[in-house]
Amino acid sequence: MTRLPALLAGIALFTLLAGCGAKDEAKPVAAASQPAEAAHEEAPLKLSPEELARAGIKVEALKAAPLADAVEVTATIQPDQDLFARIAAPVEGRIVSVAASLGANVRAGQTLAVLESVALGEASSALTAARAAQRIAEADFKRAEALQAEEIIAQKDYLRARAELDKAGAELRAAEDRVRVLGADPGSAGRSGARLAVSAPFAGTVVARKATVGELASPSEPLFAVADLSKLWIEANLTEPMLARVHQGAQAAVSVAAYPGERFEGRVTYVAGMLEKDSRTVVARIEVDNKDGRLKPEMFATARINAGTQVEREVLAVPDDAVVLLQGQPTVFVAKGEGFEPRPIDPGEKVGGRTVVKSGLVAGDSLVVSGAYALKARLLKSQISDEH
Known part of the structure; x- marks a missing residue:
């Protein structure tokens, strides 16, 4: 009979000790749950005055502003x-000099290059001959006109002289037109001979140049571009x-x-x-x-x-540089007490260097408008330090 009370007393003592052990194990679990809840509310990021100055942090109160459509x-x-020209040689010829360099400012009519052309030489010679023929025909007509007035020559001889003058005039105009089509001035064609100046059509800047002394120029290949x-x-x-x-x-x-x-x-x-x-x-x-x-x-x-x-319309808009990406989420920094806290936002359209904010901020928030990237770097650095 003495063994039964001793056995019951042992069972009671074991139960009491087990209960005390369960209470002691539950205490650390409850204590651990408290920091986990606090982790959701990050403490504001704090910087010293020297760090603030070095990062160039600037804070402005956010306010709604009108935004035009x-x-x-x-x-x-x-x-x-309308003020751009590609300039090619009007006739095939060899480039003998180049007077304009790339990037040069030129005047209207300024010579860009000079070339020699066989076709222009032939046209100039034909023009000189046409001018001589026209002078002879004009002199013959004046003599015939004077003789016809004195009735010394027949009417048909007078008419023949007049026809020769008309023919010489037509041939002279055709020779001038040919010289003009080749890009030369008929008035100076006899003096310049086979040489032709390529000039700027208006004042501007030489934005392209392909002319090189000694090369053959053709109407299909521009030598310069002026704008x-x-x-x-x-x-x-x-x-x-x-x-x-x-x-x-x-x-x-x-x-x-x-x-x-x-x-x-x-x-x-x-x-x-x-x-x-x-x-x-x-x-x-x-x-x-x-x-x-x-x-x-x-x-x-x-x-x-x-x-x-x-x-x-009135909108909340922040400078584009105030928005950074944190874990893929557009985020801004807001001054809170003596520190700064990241604030996720829902961005809208970008207008004139500013980003419209749909949600995440309210008027009156103290927004970091300069130095957001420095705060982001400091925040990431502190998170890495906490993990270690």
């Missing part, structure tokens, strides 16, 4: 085709949905990567009447002044064309 498209800069670059064409391709919003005469602003933050004002002067079959787009042309010569043909550009079909 506009179309933004990529474009290419081209010379004004007046004081006005340029910005050619943009409009998709079908854009057509109803863009019209001739609309104001436009053009920006290029070479001059960040600058806008070159212009207007739409032409919208093509046909859709391009392959690209399914329509070409729109914007004319801009380029008197300072900073814009260059073949540059890529971004054109913002005022559509004018809707009134301005």
